[in-house]
Amino acid sequence: MDTRKLLQIANKKLLKVTNRPDIVIRKGKGMYLYDTEGNKYLDFVAGWAVNSLGHSPKEVANAIKKQAKTLVNASPAFFNEPMLEYADLITENSCFSRVFFCSIGAEANEGAIKLARKYGAVFKKGASDIITTRNSFHGRTLTTMAASGKTAFEKLFEPKTKGFSKAKFNDISSLKKLITKQTCAVMLEPIQGEAGINLADRDYIKELRNICDKENILLIFDEIQTGMGRTGKLFCYEQYDVEPDIMTLAKGIGGGFPLAAVLAKENLNIFEPGEQGGTYTAQPLAMAVGLAVLKKLLTGGVIENCSKMGSIIMNELNSLSKEYEIENVRGMGLLIGFDLQKTKGADFVNKCLKNGLLINAPQEKAVRLMPALTVREKEIAEMFTVLKKNLEKK
Numbered sequence: 001m002d003t004r005k006l007l008q009i010a011n012k013k014l015l016k017v018t019n020r021p022d023i024v025i026r027k028g029k030g031m032y033l034y035d036t037e038g039n040k041y042l043d044f045v046a047g048w049a050v051n052s053l054g055h056s057p058k059e060v061a062n063a064i065k066k067q068a069k070t071l072v073n074a075s076p077a078f079f080n081e082p083m084l085e086y087a088d089l090i091t092e093n094s095c096f097s098r099v100f101f102c103s104i105g106a107e108a109n110e111g112a113i114k115l116a117r118k119y120g121a122v123f124k125k126g127a128s129d130i131i132t133t134r135n136s137f138h139g140r141t142l143t144t145m146a147a148s149g150k151t152a153f154e155k156l157f158e159p160k161t162k163g164f165s166k167a168k169f170n171d172i173s174s175l176k177k178l179i180t181k182q183t184c185a186v187m188l189e190p191i192q193g194e195a196g197i198n199l200a201d202r203d204y205i206k207e208l209r210n211i212c213d214k215e216n217i218l219l220i221f222d223e224i225q226t227g228m229g230r231t232g233k234l235f236c237y238e239q240y241d242v243e244p245d246i247m248t249l250a251k252g253i254g255g256g257f258p259l260a261a262v263l264a265k266e267n268l269n270i271f272e273p274g275e276q277g278g279t280y281t282a283q284p285l286a287m288a289v290g291l292a293v294l295k296k297l298l299t300g301g302v303i304e305n306c307s308k309m310g311s312i313i314m315n316e317l318n319s320l321s322k323e324y325e326i327e328n329v330r331g332m333g334l335l336i337g338f339d340l341q342k343t344k345g346a347d348f349v350n351k352c353l354k355n356g357l358l359i360n361a362p363q364e365k366a367v368r369l370m371p372a373l374t375v376r377e378k379e380i381a382e383m384f385t386v387l388k389k390n391l392e393k394k
């Protein structure tokens with residue numbers, strides 16, 4: 001079908017949920033996407049930090065092919081082989097001993113919220129409130145929208161789930177003021193992604209852990225964006241030398257395949273049968289893919305590459321900031337943000353798109369780079385050529 005026809009279908013048949021450019025993507029390979037008109041795009045968004053091994057990596061393609069020939073779906077009522085091998089590998093390589101597999105980030109966060117409330121019900125006389133942070137993003141289900149600190153969500157789809165209060169990010173006294181007898185957990189992203197790459201301070205996270213221990217409150221890390229090697233360690237909590245009680249993962253965990261997980265400490269193995277689940281939980285295809293992605297991350301030098309390439313990008317951005325409108329360069333590994341002094345983020349993204357580069361602007365001034373963890377120096381150089389072309393001088 002030609003592009004014009006495809007775009008007519010897009011306009012007439014899809015329930016509109018977001019603004020998309022008039023481009024239809026046909027193919028992805030490594031760091032590049034290709035559209036139906038034959039245009040090529042250098043991808044520094046990676047499906048929003050999803051395609052950790054690049055587009056259509058052989059590990060993911062082979063895992064899908066092999067598993068599809070063996071077992072696509074059994075039933076969530078049975079164990080399956082890749083589920084158990086994967087559960088073993090992911091827990092052995094984290095500080096958690098239990099895992100629940102599902103399909104998307106919001107579903108994982110809902111699971112974490114339910115687990116925290118169950119903990120409150122069992123151990124804290126029914127405490128059910130959760131403190132999250134301002135400007136945070138935890139998903140688009142009604143409960144995860146309620147948990148998110150995004151102001152644009154506040155008045156939408158009321159009534160939302162009750163029981164969330166929002167502390168100022170990186171501010172311990174703001175958090176302390178919100179703790180009550182009803183509090184069962186604190187939930188946050190160690191690096192706020194959608195808010196424009198806001199890094200939690202080390203002292204803040206350490207203090208948070210101490211307070212949670214003292215008050216018997218669970219600490220939940222939403223590592224949907226920061227997990228699976230993105231920050232230069234397998235999990236971002238390792239960067240802070242702190243262990244959360246619960247961690248959620250999605251995005252990079254499946255290398256592009258829908259997959260998410262809730263990981264928890266042993267004392268939180270407290271759901272009764274039927275309280276948590278879903279048709280596609282621990283679905284064999286997803287399990288085989290997740291296992292293949294994790295094996296690659298553990299053995300392939302990919303995470304080391306992430307740290308190295310991240311430093312190269314940050315150094316170059318810092319040096320460009322002397323001449324160009326770039327400021328506040330920040331990030332960890334390959335989750336990098338900077339602000340633009342003059343150009344609006346969305347305009348900058350569009351200009352780069354016209355030059356075949358995909359980047360993202362999560363906030364009005366903030367630009368975010370989150371390429372595949374396998375990005376190479378020559379692709380970084382190509383990205384900077386386009387950035388420089390579109391940046392205003394100071």
Ligand SMILES: Cc1ncc(COP(=O)(O)O)c(C=O)c1O
Binds near residue numbers: 048109189
């Ligand atoms: C930190 C964080 N949590 C949760 C989500 C929601 O994940 P999903 O879109 O897979 O539901 C996102 C997605 O951007 C995210 O960045």
